[in-house]
Structures are given as structure tokens and as C-alpha cells.
Amino acid sequence: MPGHTIRKPLPCSKCGYDLEGLAAKAHCPECGQDVVATLAVRLDPATETLARGNALVRTAWAIYLASAGSVLGCAIALAPMVDHARVSTTPTRWIALLMDGTRTIAPSIALVGALIGLLATIVLLPWNRTRPIVRARLIGGAGFVGWTVLALEPPSFTATLATLGAVAAVAASMTPLLRQLLPHSRLFRTARHATQTTRDLLISAAVSGGAGVLTLVLYKQRGQFTEYAVFSGAVAYSAAMLLVVGLCYRLANAHWVLRSVRRPALRVAEVLGD
Ligand SMILES: [Zn+2]
Known part of the structure; x- marks a missing residue:
């Protein structure tokens, strides 16, 4: 040297x-x-021996866009929340305008997110038959198909709860691919505290779903929100918030990987000349 x-x-x-x-x-x-x-x-010595092909870049883009689609798709929860708030509160004029705007835009944002994710998993993933790719295309694709259908339905808490299944399917099926690409991102390897595990996403989805179903059942029994229903509703909301934050972290992780794969680390042999 x-x-x-x-x-x-x-x-x-x-x-x-x-x-x-x-x-x-x-x-x-x-x-x-x-x-x-x-x-x-x-x-970055760890990446020196790894091949960087077109398939790798396409996989990184697919994971990134599926993550972005998942975050946007969460807007499916906004319209029913606004509907509920609209009948149970008397908002000031500006808050009411804001609520009505959200009510109008949110379903479209959710639909666009689900469609972006659907295109990413079905079309953008490379066409090879390795198990993680096939699984991500089938299970992730099915998740986004369901998400798209639910986004087209009239907004409701039931549709939002059903979406949690799609969220879990997408997150779990994309994880093996993300794990494959991790060695390519130095930022990801060194920023362990800022990485999002799939287990935490699935736990948040399960808690939110369970508490959400309980809230709806309690509400249907009495026709009003009892203190039990209010409590389980608060749990469902909190877990859903954690899930959304987790999905944003997952999107950031996918962005790091995409950035590293698109701009490969300089190779020693290329940088050093006689
Ligand atoms: Zn200097």
C-alpha cells in the first residue's frame, strides 16, 4: 500500500x-x-466479497417501496378515527376543517400506499425462484392485495383491524430479504439501536388487533363505551401507534440498505493505484 x-x-x-x-x-x-x-x-471490508448485481438493487428498491407503502397504508385508520371524533366532540371551526380534510384525503393515501407496496412486491422483486423471493412475492403480495381491497371499502374500524393481518404478512415476508441485504449496509450494522425487529412489529400488531376486537365486542354489547371498552380502546391505539413508529423505523432501515446498495462502497483495488 x-x-x-x-x-x-x-x-x-x-x-x-x-x-x-x-x-x-x-x-x-x-x-x-x-x-x-x-x-x-x-x-468496508465486509462487502468486498459480495456481488452487487441488478437483482440486489431491485430487491433493495422493492423492500424500500414496500416499507414506504406500509407506512402510507396506515392512513386507513385515520378516516374511522375522524368519524368517531366527529360525532363524539364539538370541534372548533379550524379543527373541524382539518378533520374534514383528513377524512377526505386519508383513504386515498392508504390506497396509494397499498398499490405502491403491491407493485413493489409483485413486479419489482427480481424474477428468480429463491425461497425468500418467492415467499415475499406470494405472502407480501397477498398482504398488499388484501390491504388494497380494504382501502377501497368504506372506512371503518373493522377494516382497519383486518389491515393488521396484512401488515403482519408484509413485515414477516420481507424480513428474510432485508436480512440478506444487511451486510451491504455499514450504517445498518453499526446502528443496532435504531433497527426495527420484525418480532416487535408483530407483537404491536397482535396487541393492537386483540385489544381492538375486544373494544368492538364490548361496544356492541352495551351500545356505548363502558370503562372497559375505553381501556381496551386505549391499549389498541397505543399498540397501533407503536406499530406505525416501528414501520417508520423499518422504512429508515430499508433506506439505509437501498443507499448502500445503490452507491457501492469503493473497492480497494479501484481506489489504490501505483
Ligand atoms: Zn483532512
């Missing part, structure tokens, strides 16, 4: 100065840091 020259644009890891053209044993002219230190930070 000592006799090598940096042949590609390579920003200094300390000050950002472009080290292209300098000897590998030199120092950064701006801040004096060793060029070797920048190489150690910028290059």
Missing part, C-alpha cells in the same frame, strides 16, 4: 478534502490526518 496513489475521489474522513492524486502514505494537506486513516474509515 505505501507505494500506491489514490485514483478515485475520496473525501478525507476528518475534513472532507478530496484526497484523489495523493500517495496512500501521505497526509491530508488540509488537516494532516493520515490518508490511510481515511481508507480505514471509508472502505
Whole structure:
């Protein structure tokens, strides 16, 4: 390495100065840091041996768009919530306008999200027969088909509860693919605290679904919200909020992976020349 020259644009890891053209044993002219230190930070040895093909980029895009579709699809819950709030409160004029706007737009946002996810899983995933791809296409695709149908239905809490099954199917079926791509994202490997596990998503969906069904049953029995129904409703809402936050984290994770796969780490042989 000592006799090598940096042949590609390579920003200094300390000050950002472009080290292209300098000897590998030199120092950064701006801040004096060793060029070797920048190489150690910028290059990602774990990915050096992994192939980066078209299939990889398509998989990363599919996971990203399926995650984005899932987040948008959560808007399916907004319209029934607004309907409920509309009859049980007397909002001020501006709040009422805001509520009516949300009521109008939310079902369309949910539909667009479900369709984006459907296209991502059915069309965008590469056409090979490896088990994780086939599973993601079939189960994830079925989840988004169901989600699309529910988004076309008149907004209701029942449709929202049924969507939780679709959320679980999509999250679980995409996970093996996401796991395959993880080694390609250094950010993902090093930011463990900010990564979203599928188990937590499924637990949130299950708790929200269970408490939601209980709330509807209690409400139907009495025709009004008893304290039990209010309590289980609060649990359902809280778990649903956790689920939405979890899906946003999952989207961020998918974005990191996509970014790494689209802009591959510099290869040592490409960067260092004689
Ligand atoms: Zn520098």
C-alpha cells in the first residue's frame, strides 16, 4: 500500500478534502490526518466479497417501496378515527376543517400506499425462484392485495383491524430479504439501536388487533363505551401507534440498505493505484 496513489475521489474522513492524486502514505494537506486513516474509515471490508448485481438493487428498491407503502397504508385508520371524533366532540371551526380534510384525503393515501407496496412486491422483486423471493412475492403480495381491497371499502374500524393481518404478512415476508441485504449496509450494522425487529412489529400488531376486537365486542354489547371498552380502546391505539413508529423505523432501515446498495462502497483495488 505505501507505494500506491489514490485514483478515485475520496473525501478525507476528518475534513472532507478530496484526497484523489495523493500517495496512500501521505497526509491530508488540509488537516494532516493520515490518508490511510481515511481508507480505514471509508472502505468496508465486509462487502468486498459480495456481488452487487441488478437483482440486489431491485430487491433493495422493492423492500424500500414496500416499507414506504406500509407506512402510507396506515392512513386507513385515520378516516374511522375522524368519524368517531366527529360525532363524539364539538370541534372548533379550524379543527373541524382539518378533520374534514383528513377524512377526505386519508383513504386515498392508504390506497396509494397499498398499490405502491403491491407493485413493489409483485413486479419489482427480481424474477428468480429463491425461497425468500418467492415467499415475499406470494405472502407480501397477498398482504398488499388484501390491504388494497380494504382501502377501497368504506372506512371503518373493522377494516382497519383486518389491515393488521396484512401488515403482519408484509413485515414477516420481507424480513428474510432485508436480512440478506444487511451486510451491504455499514450504517445498518453499526446502528443496532435504531433497527426495527420484525418480532416487535408483530407483537404491536397482535396487541393492537386483540385489544381492538375486544373494544368492538364490548361496544356492541352495551351500545356505548363502558370503562372497559375505553381501556381496551386505549391499549389498541397505543399498540397501533407503536406499530406505525416501528414501520417508520423499518422504512429508515430499508433506506439505509437501498443507499448502500445503490452507491457501492469503493473497492480497494479501484481506489489504490501505483
Ligand atoms: Zn483532512
